[in-house]
Amino acid sequence: MQSIRNIAIIAHVDHGKTTLVDKIIHASKIFRENQQFEDLILDNNDLERERGITILSKNVSVRYQDIKINIIDTPGHADFGGEVERVLKMADGVILLVDAFEGPMPQTRFVLGKALELGLTPIVVVNKVDKENCRPDEVQEAVFELMFNLDATEEQLEFHTLYGSAKNNWMGPDWKNPTDSIIPLLDAIVKYIPEPKIEEGSTQMQITSLDYSNFVGRIAIGRVKRGKIIEGQQYSLCKADGSTKRIKVKEVHVFEGLGRNRVTEVQPGDICAITGIEGFDIGDTVADLEKPEPLPRITIDEPTMNMLFTINNSPFFGKEGKFVTSRHLRDRLMKETEKNLALRVEPTDSEDKFLVYGRGILHLSVLIETMRREGYEIQVGQPQVLYKTINGEKHEPIETLVVDVPDTAAGKVIELATQRKGELLVMEPKGDLQHLEFKIPSRGLIGLRNNVLTATQGEAIMNHRFSAYEPFKGVIPGRVNGSLISMEGGACTAYAIDKLQDRGFFFVDPGEELYAGQVIGEHSRDNDIVVNVQKGKQLTNMRASGSDTNTKIAPARKFSLEEAMEYIQKDEYLEVTPKSIRMRKIHLNENERNKAAKMQDA
Incomplete structure (x- = not known):
């Protein structure tokens, strides 16, 4: 051997x-x-x-x-x-x-x-x-x-x-x-490094990760704990609910160099990839056909957040991407669920909208970023946590948040977490760091990582785990400022932005092409206002000294994908294309927005 x-x-x-x-x-x-x-x-x-x-x-x-x-x-x-x-x-x-x-x-x-x-x-x-x-x-x-x-x-x-x-x-x-x-x-x-311990007994291999190929479908990867996995032989697949089903291994591959080699059998202790088995999940055990013995399961965190994915229907649709239809979007999301374990996709009552469930902002943003690089144009809504009704009462997902942070910054982290309805359970020294454990609603985690890293100069280590559903904890203060919305389409001018700087700060630079209903800045107050940033200066042939002072504009604030996902409000979409990330109102027309707001209030 x-x-x-x-x-x-x-x-x-x-x-x-x-x-x-x-x-x-x-x-x-x-x-x-x-x-x-x-x-x-x-x-x-x-x-x-x-x-x-x-x-x-x-x-x-x-x-x-x-x-x-x-x-x-x-x-x-x-x-x-x-x-x-x-x-x-x-x-x-x-x-x-x-x-x-x-x-x-x-x-x-x-x-x-x-x-x-x-x-x-x-x-x-x-x-x-x-x-x-x-x-x-x-x-x-x-x-x-x-x-x-x-x-x-x-x-x-x-x-x-x-x-x-x-x-x-x-x-x-x-x-x-x-x-x-x-x-x-x-x-x-x-x-x-010790050799793998070889145990006596019937075949056992736990599926710990998976791959996907367009030719053979899903590929199970894991380490053979006992026995051998032999090509063409039948085994039992032990599922999470305790049931077993008969499977036949079509091909067995071992890792060799950067690729894989097809072999007839794999010895215990080696890592291999198996094709031909259907309907398996991470944590399932491939076991002996006659007396299957499952290994203890690996837990996969369940999704705690969803986002609405829809096709891009803004005035700039189709200009930058090559996959823009709902069929493209549906096929791509379904393909992702084959290999992305913590992801779930559900259709909605509309043909071109899908609810995508994931583990958190970074998990979903990696998917969105990958899709835009492949040439997709999509729009996504505000991330929402998943609520459940238990005994007639609204429950929300609560996570255990663990933060290891230097002594000096522990107070800031506690303050930031408690503002978001976090409850401090444990505070103890862990070597040279303070070890903090909180119970915090999942929605309180949206935007928290950036704030914590800023407050601790990047020295905090944050890790969170879904814990349980508990009764709704009440309102968590979100973004308090309203949006500045473009009144019409066209390129914005430095002159117009300069005149509007006391209204808030802008996300766009002079000369950028905009459309009506696009969110182009943050208002200094709590309500949304529509502004005209396309207006040029009235030119005359008369010159007056002093009236032609140069405009001095504060630089536009640029968002990364994750920051933009955490920033948008309920009535806004994030438009993501291969070249741009834009924020916009769901209803681009001002009258339609007012009508929708009235219906919501009623």
């Missing part, structure tokens, strides 16, 4: 995790000598490259000294925490990668905590020791302290440390004496 090591790589955003995997792949000679390739091989999605975050975990494998090493690249972002926890179940050890100057950072803490809880063996790699002002020895001590604070076991605290520079392609036990290759890291993996 072949010897295997399963290892996950943990690191804070931008500490060089994906670069390190690149170098391991090069060291194991997967590419032919003359083959061309890019850097950051694993962040193969544009959105991941730009944001510098890994959103989806990925599997690759390399061979070293006849040992197969399966490497799992994990998302470092707490928002994709569900993804991380599932993926760590496939590993026996972790490589913790830290920057030799910055040391262990907030995001690292969350994923490392999960890995230590699961009993995984850590190897610490202090990266970027070629940087100026780096302090590798202090960073190594900081990692030890962090692990101690996270209640690591004695064995975990005796971790092996390597120093190096992934960019310059070397690793070694001493940072003052650079080696000439990355091989010492591979030696350490072979020596310190």
Whole structure:
């Protein structure tokens, strides 16, 4: 039987995790000598490259000294925490990668905590020791302290440390004496990471992630815990409700290099992908046909928020995108549910509107951003949390919010959370940080992350988990200012904006093309007003000194996609196209808006 090591790589955003995997792949000679390739091989999605975050975990494998090493690249972002926890179940050890100057950072803490809880063996790699002002020895001590604070076991605290520079392609036990290759890291993996424990018994494989192919449909990925998975054989699929159904495995693939190889059978301890099975969910167990024994289930957080997705029907429709019809939108959303686990799509009474349910703002915004890059034009409504009526009373989703924050900023975080009906349950020191736990309504989380990060200079680590439905907590104050709305279509002028600056601030620059009903700024008061920003200056052939003073305009406020999603009101849509993000009123005509407002009041 072949010897295997399963290892996950943990690191804070931008500490060089994906670069390190690149170098391991090069060291194991997967590419032919003359083959061309890019850097950051694993962040193969544009959105991941730009944001510098890994959103989806990925599997690759390399061979070293006849040992197969399966490497799992994990998302470092707490928002994709569900993804991380599932993926760590496939590993026996972790490589913790830290920057030799910055040391262990907030995001690292969350994923490392999960890995230590699961009993995984850590190897610490202090990266970027070629940087100026780096302090590798202090960073190594900081990692030890962090692990101690996270209640690591004695064995975990005796971790092996390597120093190096992934960019310059070397690793070694001493940072003052650079080696000439990355091989010492591979030696350490072979020596310190345990082989998968092989248990006796009937076949068991838990599905921990999935992929989708246009040719074969959904592909189940997981680690074989016991027994073997053999191509063409029949097994039982153990579902969440305790039922089992008979399935036949069509093809079995193992990870080899950057791709997959088709094999006839997979040995226990290896990670594989199976095609041909229908109707499976994450957490289901592929088990023996005669006596199926399910593994304990992995929980997937249920959606707590929905947004209305509809086709773009603004006056600028079809100018920038190529997929604009309701058929395009429906097909794309249905395709997404095949591989995006926490997402649900429901049709509404209108053919061109769909309710999309997701885990939160970032989860939904990644979908919207991906769609706009593919050439879709869509409009989305204000994010809404999901209410339930239980015993005739309105209940709303409550989440457990965990914030780890430096001592000095704890007060600000408590204040921000309690303003949004958060209830402080736990406040205790956790090593060098204050550990805060709140019960907070899901709708209180909309816009909270930005405020907390601003108040704590980006040092807070926020993580939230759906807890339960509880009685409605009352009104949470939202945006208090009204909108400035464009009166007519056309390009706005600097002259008109200058004259209206005392009314509020603008989101548009002079010369930008607008349409009637577009939200172009924030009013300084709480009501909406319609303004004419297309009006030019009346020109005469008379000149007077002093009357032609230059206009001085405050710069337009620009929103990111997430900020715009959190900003819009109930009666507004966000128009998203491949090139633009615009806010608009649902009813572009002022009379229709007034009529709709009266009907709502009645």
